[in-house]
Amino acid sequence: MSERELSQFNLINPTESHSMLREMVRDFVEKKVEPQALEHDRNEKFNLELFRELGDMGLLGLTVSEEYGGSGLDTVSTIIVHEELSSSDPAFTLSFLAHSMLTANNLSVNGSEEQKKKFLPGLCSGELIGCMAMSEPDYGSDVMGMQTSAELNSDGNWVINGNKMWITNGSIDEEGTPADLVWLYAKTGVGSNGRPQISTFLIEKGMEGYSVGQKIYDKSGMRASNTAELVFENCIVPPSNLVGSVGGSTLHMMRNLELERIALAAMSLGIARRSLREMNRYASERHSFGKPIREYGQIQRHIAESYAEYKAMQSYVYNTARMVNLESGGYRLDTDGVKLFSTTVAKNIADRAIQVMGGYGYVGEYVVERLWRDSKLLEIGGGTIEMHQKNMTKELYKNPDSILD
Secondary structure (H helix, E strand, O other): OOHHHHHHOOOOOOOHHHHHHHHHHHHHHHHHHHHHHHHHHHHOOOOHHHHHHHHHOOOOOOOOOHHHOOOOOOHHHHHHHHHHHHOOOHHHHHHHHHHHHHHHHHHHHHOOHHHHHHHHHHHHHOOOOEEEEOOEOOEOOOHHHOOOEEEEOOOOOEEEEEEEEEEEOOEOOOOOOEOOEEEEEEEEEEOOOOOEEEEEEEEEOOOOOEEEEEEOOOOOOOOOOOEEEEEEEEEEEOHHHEEOOOOOOHHHHHHHHHHHHHHHHHHHHHHHHHHHHHHHHHHHHOEEOOEEHHHOHHHHHHHHHHHHHHHHHHHHHHHHHHHOOOOOOOOHHHHHHHHHHHHHHHHHHHHHHHHHHOOHHHOHHHOHHHHHHHHHHOOOOOOOHHHHHHHHHHHHHHOHHHHOO
């Protein structure tokens, strides 16, 4: 890249298409997402109707090939959409992530041609709502310890038994209607090395033995995103719904976690940006002892440190996205790193915003308390911050020259 090209390069909007995408989503957020966010948080209700509008905009199949009804966009585009949506309603965005990245993108990359043709058009349009089921009641970060099992029957069908927990989009309404399509990980045996063999199955609504165990209520945050326990009790799955080979899912499961983590970092970026804007605006409007509170050193520290951390987060998120290929893995150091850094920074900036805004920051009408509650999940979901620390330390031991890159 020449010096002139370098001076004109925009990390967060590298092309005109990226700028147009951001403007489109930002306009949608202002007109459609923001007006409903507080109400749906209070009622713990997922806005399914609004969610399906994302399909009309081509966003539910953001990274899926146009051949199957998607938009065929890149990793940076996914960051833009998650950031913009999350600046208003992180819970709504979490449901979008579970559907577009963990289900549709996963299927687009790893599914057979038959599976893509059958399911992707519906996922891209919003006719089908998808989810990914990995965590279990007793297994979260220890994902390889999962107990949900799939056994091959003599008739060629698979029989699945087990429970999945904390599943975003597992239930799509207040009546406990299960997701239309579940990207399910299950144990299908033990390899010669003694490690569990993990396989992937596509579970369709209406399959015998598949149901919602419970919808999880009274969450601290992400209340407008449905979270559920899914139950598989002698669930019969045809061989055509096995994704890839038996026991061949560990690699793409880990690769999918990389994409999930960078998307969660993008959500953190949206939370941080909105919290900073609200804090900065309030500090100018609010007067105390005869002058704007932004003239006091303690308030200046909150604003200035938040801005510096936000800009560092922004650079790390977009630079990592620029390197990540949606169809391949191998980016664990920085996808873990960007989530480790961004999620905690977003929570801290939201916390400072509440502090600056005082009593007003503590009530729902002023947005930042909801952003603060929502931000906490991002330190847990997609891998806890402790797991990221473990993974990154391991990667740096294996590849110490990464520090020099």
